[in-house]
Amino acid sequence: MNEIEKSQFNRPFLGERVSGDLPFFHDDDSFSYAVLIDGIGHGDSAHLMAESIGQELIHYWSPNPSRMITYLNDRLSKNIGAAIGVLVINKNTMKFFYSGLGNIRCKIIGNESTTNLTSTDGILGMRYRSTKNHEGILRPGDLVVLCSDGISKLDEIENWNRFKALKSSTIARRIVNKYGTDLDDSSCIAIKIN
Numbered sequence: 001m002n003e004i005e006k007s008q009f010n011r012p013f014l015g016e017r018v019s020g021d022l023p024f025f026h027d028d029d030s031f032s033y034a035v036l037i038d039g040i041g042h043g044d045s046a047h048l049m050a051e052s053i054g055q056e057l058i059h060y061w062s063p064n065p066s067r068m069i070t071y072l073n074d075r076l077s078k079n080i081g082a083a084i085g086v087l088v089i090n091k092n093t094m095k096f097f098y099s100g101l102g103n104i105r106c107k108i109i110g111n112e113s114t115t116n117l118t119s120t121d122g123i124l125g126m127r128y129r130s131t132k133n134h135e136g137i138l139r140p141g142d143l144v145v146l147c148s149d150g151i152s153k154l155d156e157i158e159n160w161n162r163f164k165a166l167k168s169s170t171i172a173r174r175i176v177n178k179y180g181t182d183l184d185d186s187s188c189i190a191i192k193i194n
């Protein structure tokens with residue numbers, strides 16, 4: 001079985017104590033999940049919003065991330081809004097599904113090519129649209145990166161092979177430190193298939 005090496009790094013808006021981004025992971029026997037939530041605004045209010053969405057989400061793990069986002073949207077209380085990206089990996093087959101709503105980027109850097117998985121335009125809880133599931137197969141050597149919109153210029157990275165040689169924890173931290181802005185929460189999930 002392939003090893004799925006997952007890490008995240010989360011840096012608040014400059015001067016804030018807490019981040020309104022919430023990257024986190026979950027595993028069950030068959031599936032490995034990675035979730036990135038970007039609560040609207042920043043500081044304490046955005047942080048609490050992202051936390052409350054995360055708390056709700058843990059009741060709806062499903063191999064179908066688009067369905068997870070729909071369930072979640074239906075159950076959120078008013079005045080809660082966020083962007084969200086959900087990646088689900090089948091640990092036996094390495095088949096993945098990704099679905100996103102709002103400004104979350106998901107990039108798969110393979111040995112031969114790089115794929116950008118688009119998120120559907122909208123805002124969880126406030127401006128819902130049903131989201132598309134992207135699917136594919138992950139292979140040893142692949143790197144998956146999920147980023148909040150505090151990270152920019154990811155497309156300008158040309159030498160991904162240098163990143164791929166690093167540990168996932170180093171990749172996530174480097175991407176935030178190098179490509180994150182001080183004027184938004186910046187977070188990154190890095191997943192290496194070993």
Ligand SMILES: [Mn+2]
Pocket residue numbers: 038148149150184185
């Ligand atoms: Mn943001």
